[in-house]
Amino acid sequence: MTKGRRPPRRLLARPSIEVAPWLLGKVLAAGGRSGRIVEVEAYAGGDDPASHAHRGRTARNALMFERAGLLYVHFTYGMHWCANVVTGPVGEAQAVLIRALAPLTGLDAMREARPAARRDRELCSGPARLCQALGIDGAFAGVDLLVADAPVQLIDDGTPPPVEPGMSTRVGISRATERPWRWFVVGDPNLSA
DNA sequence: CTTTGGATCGTCT
DNA sequence: GACGATCCAAAGG
Numbered sequence: 001m002t003k004g005r006r007p008p009r010r011l012l013a014r015p016s017i018e019v020a021p022w023l024l025g026k027v028l029a030a031g032g033r034s035g036r037i038v039e040v041e042a043y044a045g046g047d048d049p050a051s052h053a054h055r056g057r058t059a060r061n062a063l064m065f066e067r068a069g070l071l072y073v074h075f076t077y078g079m080h081w082c083a084n085v086v087t088g089p090v091g092e093a094q095a096v097l098i099r100a101l102a103p104l105t106g107l108d109a110m111r112e113a114r115p116a117a118r119r120d121r122e123l124c125s126g127p128a129r130l131c132q133a134l135g136i137d138g139a140f141a142g143v144d145l146l147v148a149d150a151p152v153q154l155i156d157d158g159t160p161p162p163v164e165p166g167m168s169t170r171v172g173i174s175r176a177t178e179r180p181w182r183w184f185v186v187g188d189p190n191l192s193a
Numbered sequence: 194c195t196t197t198g199g200a201t202c203g204t205c206t
Numbered sequence: 207g208a209c210g211a212t213c214c215a216a217a218g219g
Binding site for chain 1 (some may be wrong): 209210211212213214215
């Protein structure tokens with residue numbers, strides 16, 4: 001298992017555009033597997049036309065309005081799961097999409113879960129890929145990432161976020177495409193793009 | 194290496 | 207009835 005501390009919830013209760021770059025370097029762990037976060041995107045609820053919560057609360061996006069530190073998992077393109085960390089104050093639909101991890105532990109289990117990955121750099125290099133690699137699906141929606149022994153956990157092992165993260169526009173969206181709300185560890189081989 | 198098109202279904206209009 | 211916060215295999219350079 002990866003050693004480290006659970007980040008304080010107050011740091012996750014900030015706006016998603018502040019939490020997103022701060023999440024770079026943190027560790028996401030599930031099913032005995034773990035990886036370091038190297039790519040994220042911020043989504044900002046009502047003010048963000050690209051967010052699932054842009055048109056208000058629905059059954060699908062309800063978790064985004066809950067407290068920071070919960071896991072929001074959504075199903076997309078008819079076949080893929082994506083994992084988000086809920087941020088911001090309760091009642092504001094803020095979240096950070098985890099887009100890529102650098103695999104840390106449980107590599108054998110990841111390779112078994114993702115036979116399509118021909119290299120280890122392809123295990124977690126995409127939002128749906130990392131869910132597949134860690135075994136995260138809709139059954140994990142609402143998990144509190146900051147609770148010890150939770151089935152999915154967010155861990156701070158002391159690795160600081162990069163001083164100068166890469167920044168770009170978000171991937172795969174059709175609205176609010178100009179907002180530079182994607183952050184990544186420059187040069188990491190596990191990036192999605 | 195890059196480009197292209199198919200897969201597949203829950204959610205909201 | 208349309209559209210995704212995507213991935214993959216196949217085909218071409």
